[in-house]
Amino acid sequence: MEPVSPPQPPPECAQVVRQLWEYLDGRVDPESVAAIEEHLAECEGCRAFAAFEKRIVTTLSSLRGRHSDAGRLREDVLKVLREAGMGRDGGA
Numbered sequence: 001m002e003p004v005s006p007p008q009p010p011p012e013c014a015q016v017v018r019q020l021w022e023y024l025d026g027r028v029d030p031e032s033v034a035a036i037e038e039h040l041a042e043c044e045g046c047r048a049f050a051a052f053e054k055r056i057v058t059t060l061s062s063l064r065g066r067h068s069d070a071g072r073l074r075e076d077v078l079k080v081l082r083e084a085g086m087g088r089d090g091g092a
Contacts (some may be wrong), residue, residue, distance in 0.1 A: 021057070023050075
């Protein structure tokens with residue numbers, strides 16, 4: 001049996017998903033913020049994904065005080081997510 005690829009999100013969803021970490025960290029320009037928020041208001045799937053990612057960001061933020069290198073922690077987590085097919089280059 002051949003592996004089945006997950007369905008690809010519409011291009012506008014893929015764009016929002018790629019920018020979520022930066023958006024949640026407050027590192028996108030005001031025009032992008034407006035576009036992302038408009039899309040999230042209209043797209044239940046992306047809204048749910050953003051809520052999930054926000055929980056990840058909040059959890060990582062709470063760990064920063066207990067980890068000597070928060071940037072390295074984030075990169076390690078992103079690597080694991082990508083390897084699991086859930087990162088920016090994977091299935092999201």
